Amino acid sequence: MTASGPDLHEALGDRSIVFVGMMGSGKTAIGRLVAAALDVPFYDSDQEIVAAANMDIPEIFEKHGEPYFRAGEERVIQRLLSDGPAVLSLGGGAFMSETTRKEICEHGISVWLKADLDLLMSRVLRRPGTRPLLNTPDPKATLTELKEKREPVYALSDIHVESSRISKAHTRDAVLAALKEKLLGSVDT
Numbered sequence: 001m002t003a004s005g006p007d008l009h010e011a012l013g014d015r016s017i018v019f020v021g022m023m024g025s026g027k028t029a030i031g032r033l034v035a036a037a038l039d040v041p042f043y044d045s046d047q048e049i050v051a052a053a054n055m056d057i058p059e060i061f062e063k064h065g066e067p068y069f070r071a072g073e074e075r076v077i078q079r080l081l082s083d084g085p086a087v088l089s090l091g092g093g094a095f096m097s098e099t100t101r102k103e104i105c106e107h108g109i110s111v112w113l114k115a116d117l118d119l120l121m122s123r124v125l126r127r128p129g130t131r132p133l134l135n136t137p138d139p140k141a142t143l144t145e146l147k148e149k150r151e152p153v154y155a156l157s158d159i160h161v162e163s164s165r166i167s168k169a170h171t172r173d174a175v176l177a178a179l180k181e182k183l184l185g186s187v188d189t
Contacts (some may be wrong), residue, residue, distance in 0.1 A: 007184060008184070016109040017038075017179065018088045019031045019110075019113055020110055020113070022143070025120065026113050027090065030088040030168060033172040040085050043087070044088075044089045045073060060072075073097075074094075081103050093150070109158050110156075111157060113171070119141060123154065159179065
């Protein structure tokens with residue numbers, strides 16, 4: 001546990017920390033590390049949707065379409081937010097929903113993990129076939145378009161942190177420092 005863990009945990013109350021950002025920005029990896037540092041549960045909204053639907057995300061998109069997926073995503077996120085404190089990693093498009101943003105505002109603190117296009121591409125290409133929105137003739141152009149569309153909405157987040165190329169621990173520490181500053185008004189360790 002980090003030195004700031006107990007203080008942050010107490011300051012959170014029943015609110016959750018919600019990671020938003022593009023696919024490949026590190027929301028799940030960093031979310032797990034932050035949850036461990038604060039000794040709270042971690043949830044990945046995509047994994048929770050898969051469990052609820054009993055099918056993987058590409059299959060949901062193929063059988064039912066994106067609107068069906070997004071509606072289920074909203075319900076799952078609302079359920080997870082009602083069970084705080086926790087750390088929640090959202091799918092890249094989830095924060096685009098005004099309903100979801102409102103729920104997060106009421107029950108959580110949003111953290112935007114920012115990353116440049118090259119870093120995102122290098123990460124999403126490690127797991128081909130798992131990103132239905134990138135099943136296009138030009139995935140980089142698609143990712144660029146999604147990034148341009150989504151970033152103004154991600155910018156509404158409470159906290160902005162650059163996803164580090166250095167290490168996951170570096171990004172985790174930057175998130176914890178930003179949370180400490182937001183919740184406690186201090187970055188002293």
